[in-house]
Amino acid sequence: MGIFDFLKKSKPNKCKECGDFIQSEFEICFECNKVKKPKWFDGKWYDEGADVTNPYTFKKYKLSPAELSIYDFIIGSSMSVNSEEPDKIVEKAIEWFKEKNPEAYTNCVLPYIT
Numbered sequence: 849m850g851i852f853d854f855l856k857k858s859k860p861n862k863c864k865e866c867g868d869f870i871q872s873e874f875e876i877c878f879e880c881n882k883v884k885k886p887k888w889f890d891g892k893w894y895d896e897g898a899d900v901t902n903p904y905t906f907k908k909y910k911l912s913p914a915e916l917s918i919y920d921f922i923i924g925s926s927m928s929v930n931s932e933e934p935d936k937i938v939e940k941a942i943e944w945f946k947e948k949n950p951e952a953y954t955n956c957v958l959p960y961i962t
């Protein structure tokens with residue numbers, strides 16, 4: 849029984865994105881969480897993430913700051929009838945989100961854009 853036995857027992861937590869060791873309460877390390885703003889994106893870029901809700905099941909999905917920024921942009925464009933945003937940028941945003949967070953895309957983006 850060594851003094852470091854407790855370290856061996858606790859399962860090391862690795863960042864889902866890069867594999868770096870991180871504090872156990874996080875899934876993604878700070879660096880990976882801070883996804884850089886895509887060049888084509890000209891909307892608001894948030895520093896903090898938030899939960900978004902499926903409008904039918906009310907199930908919540910956690911979004912990273914980058915995901916939330918893109919999410920708000922997509923939803924905003926889908927809601928404004930006389931959108932001045934070029935469709936191509938909205939399409940890019942949708943593709944970006946689908947790739948980064950397929951689950952939240954299906955549950956919290958698709959209901960608004962179809």
Ligand SMILES: [Zn+2]
Nearest residue numbers: 863866877880
């Ligand atoms: Zn990472």
